[in-house]
Amino acid sequence: MSGGSDAAESLDRPPLRTDLVPIVEAIAAADADAFVAVGDRSDDDLRYLTRFAGPDRAYALVVVPTDEAVGRAVCCAPSLFREQAEREFVSGARRRGEGDGEFYDGVAREVRTERAGDHAGERAAAVVRDLIGGDDERGDRTLLVPPSIPHDAAVYLERAGNALASTDAVATARARKTDAEIDRLRRVQRAAVAGLARAEAVLAESDVVEPTDKSAGEPRSDADRRPPLCWGGEPLTTERxxxxxxxxxxARGVRDAGNTVIGAGLSAADLHYVGDDPIRPGETVLIDVSPRGPDGYHGDLTRTFVVDGDGGWERRAYLAVESAREVALAEIEPGATAASVHGEAAAELGAYGFDPSAGEGEPGFTHGTGHGVGVSLHESPSLSGAGELRPGHVLTVEPGVYDPKVGGVRLEDLVVVTEDGYELLAEYPFGIVPSERE
Amino acid sequence: MSGGSDAAESLDRPPLRTDLVPIVEAIAAADADAFVAVGDRSDDDLRYLTRFAGPDRAYALVVVPTDEAVGRAVCCAPSLFREQAEREFVSGARRRGEGDGEFYDGVAREVRTERAGDHAGERAAAVVRDLIGGDDERGDRTLLVPPSIPHDAAVYLERAGNALASTDAVATARARKTDAEIDRLRRVQRAAVAGLARAEAVLAESDVVEPTDKSAGEPRSDADRRPPLCWGGEPLTTERxxxxxxxxxxARGVRDAGNTVIGAGLSAADLHYVGDDPIRPGETVLIDVSPRGPDGYHGDLTRTFVVDGDGGWERRAYLAVESAREVALAEIEPGATAASVHGEAAAELGAYGFDPSAGEGEPGFTHGTGHGVGVSLHESPSLSGAGELRPGHVLTVEPGVYDPKVGGVRLEDLVVVTEDGYELLAEYPFGIVPSERE
Incomplete structure (x- = not known):
């Protein structure tokens, strides 16, 4: 649990930096003049492109092709963030050990700070004008922009004589991970393992409190009537x-990012429940941990436990989901279609008697089998899409079955597609009965 | 440190819900037909308006005035989030204890789920058409939108025959906090107090390691040459x-939200430094804690400490900042101009010999005296603006002085403007020498 080993690791870690050449190539392919992105620190495209953790107000990135080099990239940041932007956007992209040396992808980077009150879109328009010239009145420049660029920024750019065309070049570039990105994802997933192990240990340490005389006559199968588990002398709840x-x-240096979803019993069937409920024996306890690391990459790991269960619905569900997980994983290799992975998992759940395509609120498998994970918790590729898996894709495999009247079971791991199959980014054991694993 | 007391508190806490009447009034005032917002869970306007913690993909809110009631609001959410949206957006806005009863502000709320693949902007356009009719071809509807609505959503809305007009009604509504919001802010600020107390205790427990023989002859005033503090048998670093x-x-149920900024020595002068550096005796250790609570509201608290200092620059800086803090607070009352608070703080720092309007990278006071805090960590009102303070404004008071060659000192508290002055949302003691306060 000490941070020491993680810090020591960092010495050998490959530098995390973004190759901007695909963006320069997208500009050329679209016969455009520049690429412009505007957003704040919650914009994952900008985080990926700049490696600048960014301010909570809008900033901008402008990329242009150049004759003398591959390209040129300008980050327009608020002046209070100049040092951070220089460090993360400029210095981070230089070849290692070269100080003021070359940029590793041939795209020269610089920071220009905004005057207070400047709108990032206005500032980006000025940088475009400065870098590539052209006539504002004639409107002869075309800019590639991400589809969800803020509307006010788009209007500033258009009023400055630029035509806008949207591009999916950033999403495409993000889908396949570099070794440095896989290193960050693996590290965050290991933190998720530690977090989940803590939850499992708490469940393993919890005591089953026998019903008092008053309710002793109640049927034991009615989970709602059993007293909550007791941990540390107090009732155990999902919030605790x-x-x-x-x-x-x-303590491991990652953030829960609001993504630690824990459901117990009925709330385990609610995919995004974040409440404070007593955890009772016999109930499915579904724990989904998706932390975000300091470089912005996510982990994603889910296990389901039952303390003192009666071996009913939850046992059957667990076996079905474990089996669906195995057939889904067996399908993963370069060239496999994403949808076929989902198809295999769904068919297996169907074979166990669960509805493989249940609608919202119905019993069965209600969601997709997985999604890409990176700077965003959900990104390309989706396992319901028609695309093919390729080496470097990082995705979750997470079959699950739910019954709104009983609970839910989901098992989720994070894998990277390799040249000849897949690799789990971290391993976590299976078993519906919680054990001490810390 | 136990969560038990927080959970107990919640029983008496005022319900957090957003009055949508000002949005309905803004529609009427602008002679528009509806209000539309589109964004994902990182969009703080949407979080405020809907109280729906939201998905990490785009969703939409449509508000329209109605004849029979005050108005009608539709949240278009992805179908996997229906239960959460119903709970947070719809149930949360009903009068307490009334179940399916009236909406407390007279604006009827409902959730409509999107089909997979629907763009939130397209879905919002369909809801607008359904609620208010009109002719898509004629383009006779005007929609109020927040300025930074995603461009692709804006284009969908425009193509469906709507003219867009931007509104600042949401920012205006957010600036003045209700009792329920102040309750949430106070609670998060108390968690910030606990976090800061932990940092101060670690500093107080740390040992000063005397230089080994090798460097014993070095001048003691050269902080860089002193060995790092030692805590728990290992060197203390900013990351630890x-x-x-x-x-x-x-453990208190709030998130650090990536906002725990700790600088030591030179990095204390860098406003957004998040690195891993040894902490040495004699250096300013600046700790800025800005967590986010489960309802989305932030705390913001900063103190600065020096372990085994020599009473030089940092003592003078601490006295100056403490004094600037006092004069700034004395200025806060309804009707005071925001800029006058900053002016008083800056003048006081100037009187202590620090440059009250230093540029980036220069020694002195390099930033504003404060900013509003709410669902966003930085929101209206800014203490550099021309506006007047009004009851319900919640803002930071955070004078600081920095010297890029020495370090930085900042003291920051969170206050709410009251009818006759201000109130600190939580108190934290002062003192440059760290103490155990846990």
Whole structure:
């Protein structure tokens, strides 16, 4: 649980930097003049392109092709963030050990700071004009922009004589991960393992409180009537368990990012429930941990446990989901279609008697089998899409079955597609009965 | 440090819900037909308006005035999020204890789920058409939108025959906090107090390691040459200290949100430095904790410490900043101009010999005296603006002085403007020498 080993690791870690050449190539392919992105630190495209963790107000990136080199990239940042932008956007992209040396991808980077009150879109328009010239009145420049660029920024750019065309070049570039990105993803996933192990240990340590005389006559199969588990002398709740997980994540230097979803019993069937409920014996306890690391990459790991279960619905669901996970993983290799992975998992769940394409609120498999993970928790490729898997894709495999009247079981791992199959980014054992694994 | 008391508190806490009447009024005032917002869970306007913590893909809110009631609001959410949206957007806005009863502000709310692949902007356009009719071809509808609505959503809305006009009604509504919002802000600020107390305790527990023989002859005033502080048998670093703070925040049920900024020595002069540096005796250690609570509201608290200092620059800086803080606070009352608060703080720092309007990278006071805090960490009102303070404004007071060759000192508290002055949302003691306060 000490941070020491993680810090030591960092010495050998490959530098995290973004190759801007695909953006320069996209400009050329579209016969455009520049690429412009505008957003704040919650904009994952900008985070990926600049490696600048960014301010919570809008900033901009302008990329242009150049004759003398591959290209030129300007980050327009608020002046209070100049040092951080220089460090993360400029210095981080230089070849290692070369100080003021060459940029590793041949795209020269610089920071220009905004005057207070400047709109990032206005500032980007000025940088475009400065870098590539052209006539504002004639409107003879075409800019590639991400589809969801803020509308006010788009209007500033258009009023400055630029035609806008949207591009998916950034999403395409993000889908296949470099070794440095896989290193960051693996590290965050290991933190997720530690967080989940904490939750499992707390469940393993919890005591089953026998019903008092008053309710002793009630049928034991009615989970709602059983007293909550007791941990540390107090009733165990989903919020207490979540705090235990999140404290471990924080101690490992990653953030829970609001993504630690813990459901118990009926709330385990609600995919995004974040409440505070007592955890009772016999209930499915679904724990989904998706932390975000300091470089912005996510982990994503889910296991389901039952304390003192009666071996009913949850056992059957667990076996089905474990089996669906195996057939889905077996399908993963370069060239496989993403949808075929989902198809295999769904068919297996169907063979176990669960509805493989249940609608919202219905019992069965209600979601897709997986999604890409990177700077965004959900990104390309989706396992429901028609695309083919390629080496460097990082995605979740997460079959699950739910019954709104009982609970839910989901098992989720994070894998990277390799040249000849896949590799789990971290391993976590299976078993519906919680054990001490810390 | 136990979560139990926080959970108990929640029973009496005022319900957090957003009055949509000002949005309905803004539609009427602008002679528009509807209000539309589109964004994902990082969009703080949407979080405020809907109280829906939201998905990490775009969703939409449509508000229209109605004849029979005040108005009608539709949240277009992805179908996997229906239960969460119903709970947070719809149920949360009903009068307490009334179940399916009236909406507390008279604006009827409902959730409509999107088909997979629907763009939120397209879906919003369909809802607008359904709610208010009109002719797509004629383009006779005007929609109020936040300025930074995603461009692709804006284009969908325009193509569906709507003219767009931007509105600042949401920012205006957000600036003045309700009692329920102040309750959430106070609670998060208390968690920030606990996090900061942990950092201060670690500093107080740390040992000063005397230089070994090799460097014993070096001048003691050269802070860089002194060995780092030692805590728990290992060198204390900014990252170790940050993890200690963040684990306490997590255990209190709030997130660090990537905002725990800890600088030591030279990095204390860098406003957004998040690195891993040894902490040495004699250096200013600046700790800025800005967690985010489960309802989305932020805290913001900063203190500066020096372990085994020599009473030089940092003592003078601390006195100046403490004094600037006092004169700034004395200025805060309804009707005071925001800029006058900054002016008083700056003048006081100037009187102590620090440059009150230093540029980036220069020694002195390099930033504003404060900013509003709410669902966003930085929001209206800014203490550099021309506006007047009004009851319900919640803002930071955070004078600081920096010297890029020495370090930085900042003291920051969070206050709410009251009818006759201000109130600190939480108190944290002062003192440059760290103490155990946990």
């Amino acid at each position: 368990l979540r705090r235990e997980v999140n404290a471990v994540l924080a | 200290l940050r993890r200690e703070v963040n684990a306490v925040l997590a």
